[in-house]
Structure formats: structure tokens, C-alpha cells
Amino acid sequence: MLRDDLRTLWTEPRPPDAPARVRRDWVLLAAGLAGVALEATLREDVVWRPVAVLFAVWLCVLPLWRRTRPLATVTLAFGSVILLQAASLVAAPSEPVGLNTGAIVLVLVYALPRWGSGREIVLGGAMTLAAFSLCAVTDDVPAAEQVVGLVFLLLPGAIGAAVRFWLTARERQLEQVRSREREQLARELHDTVAHHVSAMVIISQAGRVLAATDPSAAVEALEGVEEEGARTLEEMRAMVAALRDRGVGAELSPPAGVADLERLVRTPGGRLRVDLGIDGELDALPPAVDAAVYRIVQESVT
Template sequence: MVTFRSSLWHEPRPVGAPPLGRPDWLLVGVFTAAALVEGAVRPDLAWRPLVTVLALALMPALLWRRSRPLMAALVGWGVAGLLLVLQLTAHTGDLGLYAMMAVLIPLYSLVRWGSGREIVLGTAFVTGVVALGMCVSSAGRADVFGGIVLLLLFVALAAVFRYRADLWHRQEREIRDQERVALARELHDTVAHHVSAIAVQAQAGGMVAGLQPEKAVEILATIESEASRTLAEMRSMVRVLREEEAVAYVPQPGVADLPALARTGTTPTVEVSLDGSLARLARSVDAALYRLAQESLTNAARHARSATRVAIDVRREGDAVRLCVSDDGQTGPGPASEPGFGLLGMAERAQLLGGSLAAGPGPEGGWVVEAVLPVEGAE
């Protein structure tokens, strides 16, 4: 109980309160008109001018109910309390207007839009006014019970809407965080692929610089192109990661972009083969196939010893798409290297889409990575 009270006291105001608009002014107009009409036509009402003025005094509080919920509740229920005090001291009849039911709206807004501290202070004040009304009122127990139930109904309704909205915002933040993690992984895959390609090209350039200077110039141009693409993609993704809200960024590459990974005239050469109907893949599957191929190519460039050829083959097989990336490098033991996300991350990406991934030595030597993904992705 102490923990609950402490957490409620320190709870901030909910986000997303609607700004003051035309419906708010319409609400004030309706209750103002009702108070004026009732004050003019009720002959049994004592002190009609004073009661009508006090009823009109609480109407502006309806405009503050979301921006200053505690102030609105104190003003509205303060007017109700003042009428009760006058009724008690002057020994008059009922001084309330039916239009005074408007005080229920600030009570609702207090619980819906107030901070924890405002809720505690405001509900304590309202409870005091209600207790005073029970002492002053000559109504029967059934009427008093009905009034209390009505107040609790407004409070419960406000609490339900408040915490349902809070749950929705939490889910939205979780989805945004998941998207950021996915973008961070995309950033890793992109940078790792391009940097590996730059490293391979730089090694090749060092070997041919003395023998074929014109070939070295071509390799330098390739390195410059790879570096520019890396910076462009990295800046785009980093900009998304830095923004609190989603912003527009370059669409993720897919199977149609795989031919851009092909390379000839360098070691290893990269061959890309696309077979079957690959145009109507789910967006997540399309992007995953590209990233899996890119990561496999990066691993081959970094880890396949003496590899001269890497083949990327994508083909449609019924309701599935098969990706196969193979190289002709040596599969014997070599120096250990940092795996990064590596095969574990690739397998996780495939499993999240309802597919599978296998990697290991090929039957004819080299290393083979094979992924099978459903065309429509995970259900």
C-alpha cells in the first residue's frame, strides 16, 4: 500500500492531452445556457441571482480541465462547497442548480489528465465536499448512495481511459525501440559489408599497383564508390536512430538490388543469379534476403581463405524462397576472428520470418550459407 501511494504521488501527467478546441467552447456554452435558463424558471430556488452567478463562475473551469486539471477541480468543487456552506449557515432550502452537474467533468479530467500529486490533492478536496454535502443534504440514503456511485463511476471511467492510453503509449515506445534495434543491425550489416569490400579492394590494389598502375586506379575508384555508399547509408540510418519520431529515409534494399553486389575483375569475383518470380515478396522477406546475402558475402570476403569466387543464388520454390551463398575458399582451421552478429544474427533474422538458415562446408569444398524463407513472411 505504501509503494502504491508513493508511485501514484510521483506519477507524471499523461502525454497527448488534446488542445482547447471548438467542442470545449460548445460544452461551456451548453452548461452556461442551462444555468441561465434554470436560474430564471425555477421559482423554488432560494437566492436565485447569487446561485446563478456562482454556477456561472465555475463554467470557465471547464476550459482548463486538461491544461490545469487540479485548478479546474478546485474551482468547480469549491463553488459547490461554498453553496453547501451557505445552505448550512442560512438554513435555507436547496441552493443547487441541476446545471451544477458540470462539476463531474473537472473530476473526470482530474483523474484522466492530472499528475499523481494533483489526483491525490484534488480527490481529497472533492471527498471533503462530498462529505459536507452528505451532512447538509436532506436526501434519503438511496439518493446519497446513487450520488456516490455516480462519482465513483466517473472516477473509474477516467482511470480506465488513462491507463489504457498509457498502455498504448508504452507499446508504441516498445515498437519504436524494436525498430531502432533493427536499424542498428541494418547499420552493422551495411558498414561491415562495405568496409570488407574496401579492405579486399585495397589489398588487391596493393598487389597490382606496381605491375598494373591503370588497374590500381580502377580499384581506387571502386574503393571511393564503396566508401561513398557506406557513408550515405550510414548517415541515413544514424539520422533515424537519433530522431525521437520516425522520419523518412531511404527504402531498404531488396532482392532486386542484389545484382549490384556482383563484382568482376577483382578477387573474389561475385556472381548473382535470380530465378523464378521474385517480384511480389513480402517487404520484410525481400529486405531480409538482401541482408542475408550481403552478410554472407561479407563473411566470405573476410574469412574464406584463398577464395576466388562467391556465388549468390536466389530462386522461388513454391511458397518459399531459397537463398544460397557459396564460395570456393578453403575450409580448414584458420585464425579466429570476432564474429559480431555473424551466423547467430542471420539465423535469428530468418527464424523471425518463419524460415531457417544453415551454414557449413560445401560438398565440393568452400563454405555454403543456405536460407529458406516463406514468401509471405511469418503469419
């Protein structure tokens, strides 16, 4: 079971339609650079000040590519942390090198499970843990603080994974709703075409019977077939357009129901008189019953 879960995670694709950059990315960059400037100016105990400032600026710039290149940004960020930590071990400074503004790297930790593929999540997570492990070993920090730091580091990744899972589940539910709507429209299309074809058959049979004795009635029958055919094509085009999955959704009209019966009984040309009587509260019928009543009356008129 665990092996199957890992294989599924490894083959998980990236989420579609990841935005390259939006306005808040530039706001985040500006806020990060402003924080770097303020901290570098006001803080007095900065070790290797030029290096620390350049490193913090580098971490502020990387989030611009966090959605389109999640693994690359995490690798560059935490790889730089490893290199800086190794350099500090060689030079043996009295304090850790870096600015507190470097916490902006947590944005990359969030973006990795939110926008990365399964393979990128695994590899980027390994790089993140390697950098944290090196810092935990080399820095003189109590174990309790290291545990808190690890939780603080992994929490954005957990949030990113939760957001991705929620959006995927929501999209799956929407797709199921769209599938049910298309299925309902397909049944409606079948009923509509069956009704009109039945009407055309009946009218053509009547015209054939009357052709020998009343040619004008036969001509009227042909006109009726033409009207039914045109109406069938019109309704088919509308429903087929609704059945197509256009991504943004087609404009759907509700299926015909009791409210459309008055229009149904008004036959073209007034060649047939139909009396319609509606009794009772029929405004709150379930959609299936509403459509069924309309179809029964439609077949009766035919």
C-alpha cells in the same frame, strides 16, 4: 505493498503535452451557459436565484483550465460547493441551492485523474469527497440515493483514470516497437558498413599488388575504393537519420532483400561480370531470411 502503491501514486507525474484549450472546450462553455440561461428562466423553484446562477456560471467557466490546472479547478469548484452549502445551512432555505446545470462539474472530476499528477489526484479526490460528504450530511436524502450519487460522482474519475492508463500502456508499446526498430536498424548499419569496409580492403589490396605491373589497374582500384567509401557514407547517413528519435518518426526504407539483388550485381563500370539466377517463390520470405539472403550474395560479390 499498499504503502508502495500509494507512494507510486503520490509521485506519479502529469501526462506530457496536455492541450490548454481546444474547440470543444468553447462548445462545452457555450452549452453550459445556454443551459444555465434556460434553467434560470424556465425553472420556478430556484432558491437564491442570483446566487445559484452566478455559481452555475462559475462552474461552467472552470473547465477551461481543467487540463493545465486540474487540482486548482477541482479545489475552486468543490470549495465553492462547500461554501455555498455552509451558507445555506446558516440561512436555512427550504430547498438546496443551485442549478442542475452545475452537473458540469463532473467534467472536472474526469480531468483530475486524466491530466493531474499523483499528488493532485489524491488532494483533489479528498476535496471532492469532502464536498460530497458535507452535502450528504446536510441534505435530507435517503441513503440509497446518496450511494447512487456517490457512484455517479466518481464514475467520470474512474473513466479518466482508465483512459490515462490505456494511453500510457499504448505509448509504452509504441516505444517498445520503436526500440526494436532502432535495434534492427543498428544491426543493418553494422552489416552494411562491414560489407563496404571489407570491399574497400580487398580492392586496396588488389591495387597494391597490381601497382608495380599495371598502374592503370591500381588507379581503377583506387576509384573502386572511392566508390565504396561514398556508398558507405550515403547508407550510413540514411540509417543514422532513421535511428534518431525525432518524435514524429523518421521515414524508413525497408532493408535490402532479394528484390535488390539485380541492382547489387550490376557493378560500376562493368569491370566484373556476375551471373545471377533466382529460382523459386521468393516474394513471401520472412524479413530476416530476405535480408540474410541479400547479405550472403553481397559478401559473395565482394
